[in-house]
Amino acid sequence: MLFQISEKIVRVMKAFTEPRIATKDIVKEPAHKSPIFRGRHEIKYELCIGCDACNKICPVDAIVMKPLPIKKPKIIPEVNLAICIFCGLCEDVCPTKPEKAIKLSGGDIEMITGGTHKDLDNFWVRVDVPEEWIEQKKREEEEKARKKKEMMAKKKAEAEAKKKAEEKAKAEATEAKKEESAEQKNASAEKGEEK
Incomplete structure (x- = not known):
């Protein structure tokens, strides 16, 4: 004892x-490096489609x-x-192709803070x-909406023109039937007079 x-x-x-x-200066070199660390995030707003998957x-x-x-x-x-x-699931699930809108850039990241809430921000x-x-x-959205409106107006005009053409053809067909039935009546009346 x-x-x-x-x-x-x-x-x-x-x-x-x-x-x-001390053997390491943590300000210049991180204390430990994770073998699975994939890096800091890079977000490309021009590729993002706003799907919320990440x-x-x-x-x-x-x-x-x-x-x-x-x-x-x-x-x-x-x-x-x-x-x-830094698991990288956000990059894996991102649907944009061939390049991802959110990706982990690789390398190291130093996260040293003074410990205040402002530092964490x-x-x-x-x-x-x-x-x-x-x-x-x-x-671009306004132009797309304008083109869509023009297309809808064009389709509506075409549909109305088609409907009018069908109605006109139907009216002509019924008129032709009436004339044909009138001719048949006249022909049968003439045959009846001959007898």
Whole structure:
């Protein structure tokens, strides 16, 4: 028992006299690297279709859908890296082809924070959608709606013209039947007079 106590005292004295030097600087190099880490998220707003599949599949609800003032895409994903587990399911489920709208870029990510709520707000992958792009999409939607309206008016006019043509043909057919029956009556009346 006395031997164990003296051994502990010697270890403590060594710790005071010979301080250990840190082997890694965590500011410059991450403390550990996961072999399955797939990287930080990259979101391409021009490819996104706003299907919400990435948000639905996220196991930790790290993805929030940001609304846009256009019809397609109506929403676009933003990722909270503070709670993301970097599993990559969002990239796997993304339906856009050949390139994914949300993907993990690979490499390493350093997530060092001062510990305040404001610092945690920096761990978001936010999408900065340019106003010019939104205006262009709105113009495209308006043009598409105008063309659709023109097509519907054209189809309606064609349907009305077809209906009028059918009614006219039907009226002509009934008129021809009336004339034919009148001729048959006249012919039968003439035959009756001959007898």
